Amino acid sequence: MTQPDTSAGTPLDIRKISKHYSGRTVLSQIDLQAAGGQFIAVVGRSGCGKSTFLRLLAGLETADGGQLLSGTQPLQERQQDTRLMFQEARLLPWKSVLQNVGLGLKGEWQQAASEALDAVGLAHRAHEWPSALSGGQKQRVALARALIHRPRLLLLDEPLGALDALTRIEMQALIESLWQTHGFTVVLVTHDVSEAVSLADRVILIDNGRITLDQEIDVPRPRRRGHPRLAELEASVLNHILTPSASQQENQSLRRTA
Numbered sequence: 001m002t003q004p005d006t007s008a009g010t011p012l013d014i015r016k017i018s019k020h021y022s023g024r025t026v027l028s029q030i031d032l033q034a035a036g037g038q039f040i041a042v043v044g045r046s047g048c049g050k051s052t053f054l055r056l057l058a059g060l061e062t063a064d065g066g067q068l069l070s071g072t073q074p075l076q077e078r079q080q081d082t083r084l085m086f087q088e089a090r091l092l093p094w095k096s097v098l099q100n101v102g103l104g105l106k107g108e109w110q111q112a113a114s115e116a117l118d119a120v121g122l123a124h125r126a127h128e129w130p131s132a133l134s135g136g137q138k139q140r141v142a143l144a145r146a147l148i149h150r151p152r153l154l155l156l157d158e159p160l161g162a163l164d165a166l167t168r169i170e171m172q173a174l175i176e177s178l179w180q181t182h183g184f185t186v187v188l189v190t191h192d193v194s195e196a197v198s199l200a201d202r203v204i205l206i207d208n209g210r211i212t213l214d215q216e217i218d219v220p221r222p223r224r225r226g227h228p229r230l231a232e233l234e235a236s237v238l239n240h241i242l243t244p245s246a247s248q249q250e251n252q253s254l255r256r257t258a
């Protein structure tokens with residue numbers, strides 16, 4: 001099996017970042033170090049700050065404290081290497097599939113756009129409108145639109161959340177295979193713990209503004225669905241999500257005694 005070319009991935013060195021909205025702390029003292037080419041999944045209860053964390057990595061938001069580095073360089077200086085993908089494909093309906101992939105590019109972009117579409121299995125739909133595609137196909141186009149920029153850091157914000165179970169499995173396999181071919185670093189935010197453990201090298205849990213679990217997924221690839229160790233890790237991560245962190249329990253008991 002081809003091992004990812006880790007030199008192609010952005011290494012991450014996130015130091016004690018925090019983020020507040022209207023005086024409310026969403027993220028506090030988040031630390032994360034990752035070698036280039038790692039596949040990291042971020043899980044946690046709804047509203048725990050997963051998307052905020054991703055937006056900070058993408059440079060769409062500014063941290064209120066801490067540092068985001070890649071090696072010795074501020075991560076922000078590597079923004080041209082970073083692509084973000086959302087739950088919705090966000091395609092322009094008045095442009096063809098091919099034009100959507102080549103959006104913003106100048107010169108001879110058509111060949112590169114065709115190749116990116118080919119990599120996601122959609123070269124034959126290049127000249128159609130986005131409205132003619134299914135939800136899964138639209139997400140493939142969004143993936144091609146990211147790939148054409150040869151990203152070194154791919155940030156995925158619940159990109160498969162709206163897809164049916166089978167399409168989701170196909171897209172998971174596609175994302176894993178593209179990651180293995182290109183070697184970019186991936187940070188995937190997902191509600192699906194099974195997806196997190198089956199795809200990632202590491203699963204990070206955000207709870208109460210902090211990372212409360214950093215679980216290595218020590219299962220060799222290709223990973224077989226139903227592998228007992230994957231099931232065990234999934235149950236363990238789920239347990240951590242469902243068990244409130246010590247600080248949250250403290251807050252609750254403080255509220256009770258107040």
Ligand SMILES: Nc1ncnc2c1ncn2[C@@H]1O[C@H](COP(=O)(O)OP(=O)(O)OP(=O)(O)O)[C@@H](O)[C@H]1O
Binds near residue numbers: 021047053
């Ligand atoms: N621009 C903003 N202004 C004010 N509050 C915000 C803003 N963005 C996020 N928040 C708040 O920060 C918290 C974390 O939001 P975030 O979207 O990061 O959570 P999440 O873990 O991704 O949630 P979900 O899993 O439901 O998508 C939430 O309470 C949210 O209301």
